[in-house]
Amino acid sequence: xxxxxxxxxxxxxxxxxxxxxxxxxxxxxxxxxxxxxxxxxxxxxxxxxxxxxxxxxxxxxxxxxxxxxxxxx
Numbered sequence: 001x002x003x004x005x006x007x008x009x010x011x012x013x014x015x016x017x018x019x020x021x022x023x024x025x026x027x028x029x030x031x032x033x034x035x036x037x038x039x040x041x042x043x044x045x046x047x048x049x050x051x052x053x054x055x056x057x058x059x060x061x062x063x064x065x066x067x068x069x070x071x072x073x
Contacts, residue, residue: 017047017056026062 018026023044024034037043044057044065 016059018059018062020055020057023057023062027066 045061
């Protein structure tokens with residue numbers, strides 16, 4: 001008897017988390033600009049860690065944000 005494996009989506013905890021420094025470096029903007037975007041309710045979605053304030057951005061959320069900025073040719 002053979003079994004087949006189906007591809008499963010990685011658990012949310014298995015997805016890479018980026019630091020704020022990594023996010024603004026990837027986007028090529030300043031830290032202040034990134035926080036301004038968040039204050040204006042735009043920018044990549046972020047999560048707050050339970051350690052008292054550290055924030056992270058899931059790599060796939062950053063990718064989704066970048067794709068949302070694409071302009072049709």
